Amino acid sequence: MRCMNAPFRTALDAPAGELVWLDDAMIDQVVAYSRESPRGRMIAPFHKSPDDPLHRMLNALQPHSYIRPHRHLDPPKAEAWVVLRGAVAFFMFAEDGTIRECARIGVSDQRRGVDLSPGCYHGLIALEPDTVLYEVKTGPYAAISDKAFAPFAPVEGTPEAEAYRLALLEAYEARQPSQKLSKAAPTHDSLTLLLISGSLRAGSSNAAALNTAKSLAPSGVTLRSFERMGELPHFNPDLEQSRLPEPVVDLRQQLAAADAVIVSTPEYAGALPGSFKNLLDWTVGEGLYQKPIGYLNASPYEGGAERTYQMLRVILGYVNADLVEAACVRAPVRRDAVDAQHTVTDPAVRATIATAVEALVEHVRARRREL
Ligand SMILES: Cc1cc2nc3c(=O)[nH]c(=O)nc-3n(C[C@H](O)[C@H](O)[C@H](O)COP(=O)(O)O)c2cc1C
Secondary structure, three states: OEOOOOOOEOEOOOOOOOOOOOOHHHHHHHHHHHHHOOOOEEEEEOOOOOOOOEEEEEEEEOOOOOOOOEEOEOOEOOEEEEEEEOEEEEEEEOOOOOEEEEEEEEOOOOOOEEEEOOOOEEEEEEOOOOEEEEEEEEOOOOOOOOOEEOOOOOOOOOHHHHHHHHHHHHHHHHHOHHHHOOOOHHHHHOEEEEEEEOOOOOOOHHHHHHHHHHHOOOOOEEEEEEOOHHHOOOOOHHHHHOOOOHHHHHHHHHHHHOOEEEEEOOOEOOEOOHHHHHHHHHOOOOOOOOOEEEEEEOOOOOOOOHHHHHHHHHHHHHOOOEEEEEEEEEOOOOHHHEOOOOOEOOHHHHHHHHHHHHHHHHHHHHHHHHO
16 A cells, blocks of 8 residues: 555555454554555554545654644544554644644553544654554544644755654653653664665675665664665666656665665676766765765775776765765675575674674764763
């Protein structure tokens, strides 16, 4: 199921049958989709039709997901939800955007959910990865009129939205002094890294290096791969003026949702692979600006792929990315040191990859502390 305006999946299909169990398997499934979603959330509805009078759903959220504050006015809808996993910061706003109420609601907290009358501007931010709510709301649903978005809150997907989300978190933490050191702490620590391989080869050693980074993710850090390089059309500035191709929209959304990026690319004929350069061209002006970035040079040869990484540095300079030197490493991947899970087995290389990830994570956290 897709939202009318979204180029990607925003909700799963409702399960069939008269009786549906809300079990761990179902929750795990919607969580998995939310991790892969460019917007960091996914809905699993139980009502069979948008016209049903009572809408019931699981809503899985990742901490980077921005739910633009809204209310339900057309028609006015009551709404209630309880947290099944994780925790959220809940906000209720006055008409002018000032925060009226703000509280932590979580599966192990005193507050487990809310019941909201129609017409209140509200919003929420996941405080823990893989947070899941069970939500009920009056039907019917029409994508065009379901939510009246708050004019004081930026539009989802814009750079202002991320700044606003962080400002809300700060306001939340300022109002929860007792939680600042305990439960709220992971909020500021959790972050997402986007992994981009410059190789389209199925058994790619560069993808294996990035996959290994996934298996070494520190606590609170989500690493996800951009898998659609091969679907990007050839860069053409004319397309920027008309309708942007969907894979490009997806790339830019995934970059916007990421706190930092790690790339790993082969060298072909002394230069960057054309498909990877094409991806980078699509980020000029939007996508990598001031984005912390590191790289893993996975070439197993002495001096291998060096020209590619020199070129990459030049390009990253043009797009004004924030190159993190400590996260730029040589992580030589020999083909016989890649296992069936497509991860690198060599302990020294694994340690190097872990160092790069940690350096990038520390850089992002240091930048956050400066804000
Ligand atoms: C057509 C072609 C040209 C290549 N040119 C270079 C090169 O100029 N410099 C280099 O270091 N490696 C070069 N290589 C080796 C690749 O970088 C190497 O095979 C790498 O492991 C491929 O990455 P992947 O395993 O992620 O697909 C070339 C490979 C191919 C197929």
